[in-house]
Amino acid sequence: MPKKVVKRKRAPKPKPAPEAAITAVPISVKVNGKTHSLTVEPRTLLVELIREKLDLTGTHVGCDTTYCGACTVLMNGAAVKSCTMFAVQADGAELLTVEGLEKDGQLHPIQKAFGDSYGLQCGYCTPGLMLSAFQLLSHNRQPSEKDIRKAIAGNTCRCTGYQNIFKAIQLAAQNVKGV
Amino acid sequence: MSSENNKKNWVGKPLPRKEEDRLLRGRGKFADDIKMREMLYLRFVRSPYAHARIVSIATSDAEAVAGVVCTLTGAEILPQVQPFIEIAPEPGGKIKDYPLAISKVRYQGEPVVAVIAESPGIADDAAELVQVEYEALDAVVDAEEALKDANILHEEAGTNRVWNGVFEYGDVEKAFSEAASVVHIDRLHFHRFSSTPLEANVVIAQWNPKDERIYYWCNNSFPSFAIQFLSAHLNVHIDRIRVETSDIGGSFGIKITSYPQMAVCALASKKAGGRPIKWVETRSEHNTSSAHGNERTFRDTRVALDKDGVITAIASRHIDDCGAYPRYEPLGCVIWSQVVPGVYRFKNTRIDFTQTVTNKCPVGPNRGYSRMQHLWFLERVVDICAHELGIPADEMRLRNYIRPEEFPYTTPNGCVYDSGNYPKMLQVAKGLIGWDEWKKKRAAARKQGRLIGMGIGTTLDSGTNNFGQSQIVNPGAPFSGNSQGANCKLDIYGEVVVAVGSCPQGQGHETTAAQVVADVLNIHPDLITVRTGFDTERNVHTGFSGTYASQFAVSGLSAVHGAAQKLKAEMKRLAAFVLETKEDDIEFGTGAQGPELRAKSTGKSINYWGLANIVNVNSAVLPVEMHDVTLNCRYIWRAPFKVPDKVKKYGNLTLTYASQLHIAVIEIDRDTFIPRILDYVAVDDCGTVINPAIVEGQVYGATAHGIGAALMESCVYDAVGNMLTSTFSDYTPITAVNMPKVKYGHIETPSPHSYSGAKGMGEGGAAPIHTISAALQDALFAEGIIVDDSFNNADSLFRAMVGKEIGQAAKLVTVERRP
Ligand code: FES
Ligand code: FES
Numbered sequence: 001m002p003k004k005v006v007k008r009k010r011a012p013k014p015k016p017a018p019e020a021a022i023t024a025v026p027i028s029v030k031v032n033g034k035t036h037s038l039t040v041e042p043r044t045l046l047v048e049l050i051r052e053k054l055d056l057t058g059t060h061v062g063c064d065t066t067y068c069g070a071c072t073v074l075m076n077g078a079a080v081k082s083c084t085m086f087a088v089q090a091d092g093a094e095l096l097t098v099e100g101l102e103k104d105g106q107l108h109p110i111q112k113a114f115g116d117s118y119g120l121q122c123g124y125c126t127p128g129l130m131l132s133a134f135q136l137l138s139h140n141r142q143p144s145e146k147d148i149r150k151a152i153a154g155n156t157c158r159c160t161g162y163q164n165i166f167k168a169i170q171l172a173a174q175n176v177k178g179v
Numbered sequence: 180m181s182s183e184n185n186k187k188n189w190v191g192k193p194l195p196r197k198e199e200d201r202l203l204r205g206r207g208k209f210a211d212d213i214k215m216r217e218m219l220y221l222r223f224v225r226s227p228y229a230h231a232r233i234v235s236i237a238t239s240d241a242e243a244v245a246g247v248v249c250t251l252t253g254a255e256i257l258p259q260v261q262p263f264i265e266i267a268p269e270p271g272g273k274i275k276d277y278p279l280a281i282s283k284v285r286y287q288g289e290p291v292v293a294v295i296a297e298s299p300g301i302a303d304d305a306a307e308l309v310q311v312e313y314e315a316l317d318a319v320v321d322a323e324e325a326l327k328d329a330n331i332l333h334e335e336a337g338t339n340r341v342w343n344g345v346f347e348y349g350d351v352e353k354a355f356s357e358a359a360s361v362v363h364i365d366r367l368h369f370h371r372f373s374s375t376p377l378e379a380n381v382v383i384a385q386w387n388p389k390d391e392r393i394y395y396w397c398n399n400s401f402p403s404f405a406i407q408f409l410s411a412h413l414n415v416h417i418d419r420i421r422v423e424t425s426d427i428g429g430s431f432g433i434k435i436t437s438y439p440q441m442a443v444c445a446l447a448s449k450k451a452g453g454r455p456i457k458w459v460e461t462r463s464e465h466n467t468s469s470a471h472g473n474e475r476t477f478r479d480t481r482v483a484l485d486k487d488g489v490i491t492a493i494a495s496r497h498i499d500d501c502g503a504y505p506r507y508e509p510l511g512c513v514i515w516s517q518v519v520p521g522v523y524r525f526k527n528t529r530i531d532f533t534q535t536v537t538n539k540c541p542v543g544p545n546r547g548y549s550r551m552q553h554l555w556f557l558e559r560v561v562d563i564c565a566h567e568l569g570i571p572a573d574e575m576r577l578r579n580y581i582r583p584e585e586f587p588y589t590t591p592n593g594c595v596y597d598s599g600n601y602p603k604m605l606q607v608a609k610g611l612i613g614w615d616e617w618k619k620k621r622a623a624a625r626k627q628g629r630l631i632g633m634g635i636g637t638t639l640d641s642g643t644n645n646f647g648q649s650q651i652v653n654p655g656a657p658f659s660g661n662s663q664g665a666n667c668k669l670d671i672y673g674e675v676v677v678a679v680g681s682c683p684q685g686q687g688h689e690t691t692a693a694q695v696v697a698d699v700l701n702i703h704p705d706l707i708t709v710r711t712g713f714d715t716e717r718n719v720h721t722g723f724s725g726t727y728a729s730q731f732a733v734s735g736l737s738a739v740h741g742a743a744q745k746l747k748a749e750m751k752r753l754a755a756f757v758l759e760t761k762e763d764d765i766e767f768g769t770g771a772q773g774p775e776l777r778a779k780s781t782g783k784s785i786n787y788w789g790l791a792n793i794v795n796v797n798s799a800v801l802p803v804e805m806h807d808v809t810l811n812c813r814y815i816w817r818a819p820f821k822v823p824d825k826v827k828k829y830g831n832l833t834l835t836y837a838s839q840l841h842i843a844v845i846e847i848d849r850d851t852f853i854p855r856i857l858d859y860v861a862v863d864d865c866g867t868v869i870n871p872a873i874v875e876g877q878v879y880g881a882t883a884h885g886i887g888a889a890l891m892e893s894c895v896y897d898a899v900g901n902m903l904t905s906t907f908s909d910y911t912p913i914t915a916v917n918m919p920k921v922k923y924g925h926i927e928t929p930s931p932h933s934y935s936g937a938k939g940m941g942e943g944g945a946a947p948i949h950t951i952s953a954a955l956q957d958a959l960f961a962e963g964i965i966v967d968d969s970f971n972n973a974d975s976l977f978r979a980m981v982g983k984e985i986g987q988a989a990k991l992v993t994v995e996r997r998p
């Protein structure tokens with residue numbers, strides 16, 4: 001039955017050096033107002049630092065390749081995709097993750113607006129979306145729908161069809177004071 | 180106190196969701212958030228080939244890496260397991276499906292070896308060192324090619340055909356002989372896509388040597404189905420498998436078939452001495468090897484119509500492609516027949532249905548499962564006939580729709596459509612979009628040479644399956660009916676706690692269950708705790724428990740309602756005893772001491788704490804005749820189904836039929852061929868609504884999935900079975916910039932089949948796919964193009980319009996008019 005027989009071997013790749021030999025790099029990051037000094041492997045992704053080392057599991061991974069924005073955090077005020085950055089690149093930076101949005105137990109207006117507008121279903125995309133919204137509202141208090149669409153173009157949501165997210169960000173724009 | 184006289188109805192209100200707070204604060208608990216002592220990490224080595232024989236596997240280099248605990252191969256697990264249950268009879272039933280490839284690989288991405296290490300990074304590195312020698316075989320990626328059996332995937336089955344059956348109802352030949360016209364459509368094709376939940380599959384498994392039980396923390400969305408497969412596969416008593424889920428980042432059916440990976444993780448844990456194993460699927464693993472939706476080809480379709488354009492018969496041959504292993508299939512070979520005539524009145528039909536394996540990712544029940552393919556087919560048929568016969572699209576539908584006064588409507592194969600009003604939905608949708616104005620605009624635009632089309636899609640979202648339909652595909656299948664379990668109790672201090680056997684992924688079950696219980700007990704929903712996620716140990720699951728197939732509003736909430744009623748009856752009995760009055764003197768409400776029961780005659784009351792106290796910690800005061808009062812009430816709801824007639828393939832297969840009607844206006848750019856939605860409306864009817872905000876959210880979500888699938892999302896394979904859309908950058912799930920603004924409309928035809936009048940909903944019946952195909956057809960008919968595929972991006976429109984690769988109308992469609 002098989003007509004064409006191609007033999008192919010997966011070429012063995014050189015063995016990686018054992019873990020201990022990979023130089024751990026000391027870094028210091030301020031996350032949600034708290035400074036952490038720690039060492040990471042050079043290959044550690046920023047999202048791994050956040051989720052695995054700092055145990056801030058509100059930041060998610062959806063695509064691993066900079067498309068979906070589930071991993072979005074703010075770095076020095078700019079939204080970045082933490083799945084596509086190394087932890088060492090955040091050395092000295094100030095990060096804001098979803099856990100840092102609330103203040104004294106009170107929801108941030110963006111969080112509140114997402115809740116009030118039914119802007120989430122499974123909630124997996126929501127942290128990233130709220131941080132993209134945070135970045136938008138920090139420089140544009142009266143975003144048009146087009147501005148909103150552009151600002152969250154890099155955040156995929158598979159549940160809501162985005163309609164209520166547009167509403168949520170519009171509502172947040174009205175309620176946010178001094179992002 | 181508030182009493183039943185000023186009773187509030189919580190059902191029907193857009194109550195804020197109970198789930199929100201934790202999710203907004205980043206405190207949701209998703210499977211990947213769980214970390215355990217001694218946890219190990221698993222990485223799969225997967226096949227780069229679509230079809231190949233495994234010549235040899237060498238794992239020693241991988242095992243030598245510091246931090247690698249062990250590896251696992253197919254040969255190693257073979258003596259420990261049974262092949263997974265096959266639902267098909269022979270020949271499909273002969274297929275042997277294992278979670279790691281044994282001697283052959285049958286799709287790109289099939290797991291071949293598992294590497295288990297102390298960290299995910301080490302497992303990744305070591306997986307690269309596993310050497311597998313393959314002897315490549317010809318791959319077959321096309322369903323019709325596969326059925327020629329020149330290239331057989333599963334030698335033990337002897338054919339690629341999994342299942343075949345003819346569904347024939349009415350008098351088809353008579354209808355054709357009497358037809359005023361017969362339309363012949365050579366080939367239509369529904370493409371392969373996946374709703375790709377944002378959170379991929381995650382499994383944590385521990386085969387605990389201390390108690391010889393297997394523990395799972397995962398995001399499988401139909402755990403009671405998974406444990407039935409795993410128990411038989413692993414030779415483990417089903418009670419020894421515990422599955423817990425918590426928050427789940429979407430499933431849309433795709434996470435139903437993660438049980439093979441669950442099996443490997445358990446076996447790996449066993450080999451690693453009982454340490455917990457975590458496997459987190461990457462996006463490209465998910466896209467190549469979790470599950471895709473069914474692809475279907477419709478061949479030699481003949482449509483009989485009378486002189487008014489009323490369809491009297493449809494005959495066709497359908498070929499379903501289930502990928503390399505059937506898994507949940509061949510259930511899809513019958514599930515489409517829940518909607519044999521769609522929303523139309525024709526009575527005569529013959530569908531010859533065949534399913535085949537191909538060298539592609541196995542399919543799973545993707546949102547709209549199996550019905551959407553058929554409904555798309557019917558909508559294409561109706562639409563093509565309308566264009567060919569020169570009948571306006573809206574008029575064609577009105578002539579063919581089942582009429583409002585005909586409900587409950589029995590379809591030719593014995594399904595009972597509970598309620599509906601399709602003409603009214605059409606009217607609402609036309610009003611919202613401004614149908615007549617758009618017709619004028621379209622006429623003006625066409626004069627300028629612009630390609631603008633208006634399309635209607637009407638669809639059904641059938642919910643709460645009769646699993647007896649499995650006997651239509653396999654007379655020996657031991658399944659029928661449907662059920663769901665729930666428990667409602669007063670805990671020791673009087674807290675109301677509800678558990679239900681569903682497994683939600685964003686559908687807000689904690690909220691809607693609380694709304695139902697709040698109405699039964701006449702208390703505020705905030706006073707009710709609904710357990711998150713699924714847990715076999717809660718003892719509220721039946722063999723059908725999970726979240727799939729548009730049913731929670733019916734099966735889940737009926738179970739919750741039943742349990743709450745039982746609890747209410749017990750509370751009433753106990754309160755009457757304590758308050759020394761008759762049961763009908765007792766009313767439920769909230770007083771100064773929280774929720775309570777009160778004797779109307781005396782004004783004396785007892786609160787929930789008081790009742791719970793007696794039953795749980797003060798039981799000596801209970802007289803013997805009250806000893807059956809537990810305030811801990813389990814209720815199993817059963818759907819009122821019968822076993823269908825397997826020979827005639829006749830019977831009621833689903834309890835409720837929610838419907839949706841969408842209209843789209845689309846323009847195709849003449850230079851770039853990019854289709855752009857200019858206006859869009861979605862109207863739904865899911866009977867009585869429990870929570871309008873949740874329903875509206877589900878409609879938007881399903882609409883986005885459908886628009887994405889129609890215009891952007893396709894699982895593309897090349898001729899040798901390489902998957903070309905393994906990342907999101909290639910698969911391009913719909914984003915905020917592509918998603919049009921959706922105008923939303925709603926009608927309610929209460930279902931006589933559920934206690935509340937609600938119908939299951941959420942899958943949406945893929946209305947946008949039908950609608951967009953219809954709108955594109957309207958734009959392109961004058962160009963001589965027939966829309967014959969469910970997927971239409973700029974590239975395929977370019978090929979249709981310039982290359983004329985598809986849509987050779989003259990050949991694809993022929994019309995025979997009889998004098
Ligand atoms: S996980 Fe980072 S963009 Fe998707
Ligand atoms: S709410 Fe589920 S992905 Fe956005």
